[in-house]
Amino acid sequence: MKLSSQNATIAKYHMSNLTIIKPKKVFSFDDLREVWQYRELLYFFTWRDIKVRYKQTYIGIMWAVFQPFVTMVIFSIFFGILLKVPSNGVPYPIFVYTGLIFWQFFSSSLADTSNVLIANQAIVTKVYFPRLILPFSSVMTKFVDFTIAAMILFGMMLYYGYTPNLVGILVFPLLLVITFMISVGGGLILAAINVKYRDVRYVLPFFIQILLFVTPVIYPASVAEKYSWILAINPMTGVIQNARAALLGTTPINWLLISISFIVCAIILIVGIVNFKKAERHFADTI
Amino acid sequence: MTDTIIEIKNIGKKYKITHERGRYVALRDVLAGVLKAPFKFLKYKIKQVAGLEKQEDFWALKDLNLTIKKGEVVGIIGRNGAGKSTLLKILSQITPPTTGEIKIRGTVGSLLEVGTGFHPELTGRENIFLNGAILGMKRSEIARKFDEIVAFAEIEKFLDTPVKYYSSGMYVRLAFSVAAHMEPDILIVDEVLAVGDAEFQKKCMGKMQDITEKKGRTILFVSHNINAIQQLCNKSILLEKGNIVMFDTTDKVVDHYLNDTKGLNAVSEFNTNHGKDVQVSKITILNKNNTPAARIPISEDFSIKLNLEVNNDVTGVIITLQFSYQGEVVLISSISDQAEKLSDFKKGDYEVIVSVPKFLFNVGHYHFDVTVDKVFVERLDIRQYIGFEIQDINNPKTAAYNGQNLGVMASILDYKVINK
Incomplete structure (x- = not known):
């Protein structure tokens, strides 16, 4: 009796520590738990990318501010002053900047994530860790850039005298979550394709550029008038339009649009993760 | 059985051998292939699904x-x-x-x-x-x-x-x-x-x-x-x-x-993966007449030919041969020994020929490893345990010592005898 109970504890101990390596691995919730177990590595990868980037450029951290800021100035001159693009009644610079920082968070995450497995191939082929960590860390890195760029937005809001209402402040994190989901989800799909077809990354910048013009970044969704629902298919439309609504009060917050964006992004994220897990087992052999 | 820590059961690993030239599958090429000859592509796909199309597999x-x-x-x-x-x-x-x-x-x-x-x-x-x-x-x-x-x-x-x-x-x-x-x-x-x-x-x-x-x-x-x-x-x-x-x-x-000499091959060819910057695709041991041979008379020069496949331009490369006898390293020789500098390679195919003088190694079985490194940065490629045999033919040493081969090296040194 005593012996059997001892055996039972040994068996239990082994159960908790048991790894089974099998040919086929499809997605299970254990994968997400594993990502959580490796959260320190997620932190280290993000930390590495930020550190290295700011060490390599002379202007360092300013780069995160410089990029959207200069784009904002140029867009303001050409689209705001010269072309007189409507901006829902708020000053064009703050209108376009709000759109730009979300857009750049999304587009740079997508571009980086799609290439993350190839950029880290030395590690991917030599060490085991949940591969999902890599795309997540790319997006985290871009989120740091976003936070820095958002401080300029804060300054501009003070300058132009905008104070968001309480609902706006509560909606803002939700918009970030949506952007996060589509960046990771879309990035995961592209990353898996990119391992197999290496020319995808050359097509991507072009694709992202086109996407900028079908997203209401430089113009309000209202310019499309009765066809503006077509723009709503693009989840970033919901995010950017509602970011303006939340912070600048351009339009009332469109809950329907937020819900649609959220559902679309959640689907993209799930498809992304499942597909990535399916493709994962070939990464080390193909890279 | 509680002390069993690793249990491996019927493990197999299959790799597909692709004969295509070029680094990666490009989506462009696949799409172009489908558009140019849609029926051919369809036929191929059907065959593949039906299992009629034979694929060359390699079980590692x-x-x-x-x-x-x-x-x-x-x-x-x-x-x-x-x-x-x-x-x-x-x-x-x-x-x-x-x-x-x-x-x-x-x-x-x-x-x-x-x-x-x-x-x-x-x-x-x-x-x-x-x-x-x-x-x-x-x-x-x-x-x-x-x-x-x-x-x-x-x-x-x-x-x-x-x-x-x-x-x-x-x-x-x-x-x-x-x-x-x-x-x-x-x-x-x-x-x-x-x-x-x-x-x-x-x-x-x-x-x-x-x-x-x-x-x-x-x-x-x-x-x-x-x-x-x-x-x-x-x-x-x-x-x-x-x-x-x-x-x-x-x-x-x-x-x-x-003591197993079955693996003695004059020509060793390797599967290459185009993802790597530099790869050794073939190693050939050549006798003095430049014909592949893994058994070399001690009294003859021979050479080792390395075929390199360079997929990306690389700088600061060092190629090293490490010879061993009975598991012990006896000679480490590098391409940089001669020029005292590292080599640069442009994309393309290369042949490196290493000449080995006669009477360097004594009679016996030797093995060598070839490594291609970006010095202390990255190991680009390694091919290990290529064997050759130095044979006791026309060997003045064994003639004097009744067939005994002592020592790993066989260099013949010069002796001047001066009577004073």
Whole structure:
């Protein structure tokens, strides 16, 4: 009796520590738990990318501010002053900047994530860790850039005298979550394709550029008038339009649009993760 | 059976051999192929699905069964392409097996390369944490062992210098030191001792011995350095063509391996993967008439021809041949010995011919490894254990000593006898 109970504890101990390596691995919730177990590595990868980037450029951290800021100035001159693009009644610079920082968070995450497995191939082929960590860390890195760029937005809001209402402040994190989901989800799909077809990354910048013009970044969704629902298919439309609504009060917050964006992004994220897990087992052999 | 820590059942790993030239499949080409000849593509797909289209497969491992008990230190030896690295990669979960199942009880730490994930822009201190995290250590664990790691690597003064300014020796020392301080239940090590200078290698061996002697640690160790295997491992596995031919005490396995001359090939061709920057695609041993031969008379010059496939322009490359006799290194020869500088290669195919003078090696079986390195930055390629035999033909030495061959080298030195 005593012996059997001892055996039972040994068996239990082994159960908790048991790894089974099998040919086929499809997605299970254990994968997400594993990502959580490796959260320190997620932190280290993000930390590495930020550190290295700011060490390599002379202007360092300013780069995160410089990029959207200069784009904002140029867009303001050409689209705001010269072309007189409507901006829902708020000053064009703050209108376009709000759109730009979300857009750049999304587009740079997508571009980086799609290439993350190839950029880290030395590690991917030599060490085991949940591969999902890599795309997540790319997006985290871009989120740091976003936070820095958002401080300029804060300054501009003070300058132009905008104070968001309480609902706006509560909606803002939700918009970030949506952007996060589509960046990771879309990035995961592209990353898996990119391992197999290496020319995808050359097509991507072009694709992202086109996407900028079908997203209401430089113009309000209202310019499309009765066809503006077509723009709503693009989840970033919901995010950017509602970011303006939340912070600048351009339009009332469109809950329907937020819900649609959220559902679309959640689907993209799930498809992304499942597909990535399916493709994962070939990464080390193909890279 | 509670002391079984690794249980490998019918493991197999299949690779598809592609004969296409070019680095990767481009989506452009696939799409162009579909658009240009849609019916041909359709026919091919149907055939493929129906299983009529024959694909060339290569089984790197086949039906491999193995049980390893807790606390065993097992060496894995075998020729090129025997499946050693594939086995370690499967055990490390870097690549999944095609068939079979493995049960592992405990945490696994794998060390397939030193300095994985080191970033040249980061300082020594930062890289210790980054590399430690990549190898699966917790931050608190790294912090606890930090001083020990630094002391072993002897880099105290340069902790806050980016590693790109490190000397090659410092870099390797630090990388090994981090890895040596992992403490998993099962440690998987692939040929990492072949780095650094002789003194550091000795230190690494000492550290490895410490690790193996710690109670309860299970270690799998791949090396071509038979000496290291003999020192560290009490049991060994001999792999041949993806299967285990022998699993016994190290002495017995090594003996069997060293006296086995079946693998003597004048021409060794390798599967290449276009993803790598530089690869050795073929190694040929040529006799003095430039015909491939693996058995060379001691009295004749011979040469070793390396075919290199360079897929990307690379600079600062060093090609090294390491000759060994009975598992002991007898000669290390590098392309840089002559010009005293590293070579640069542009994309394309190259042939490197290494001339070996007569009477350099004594009669017997020798093996050599070819490594292509971006010096102390990256191992670009390695091909190991190419064998050749030096034959006792026209040998003035054996004539004088009644057929005895003493010593590893056979150089004939000049003797001047002066009567005073």
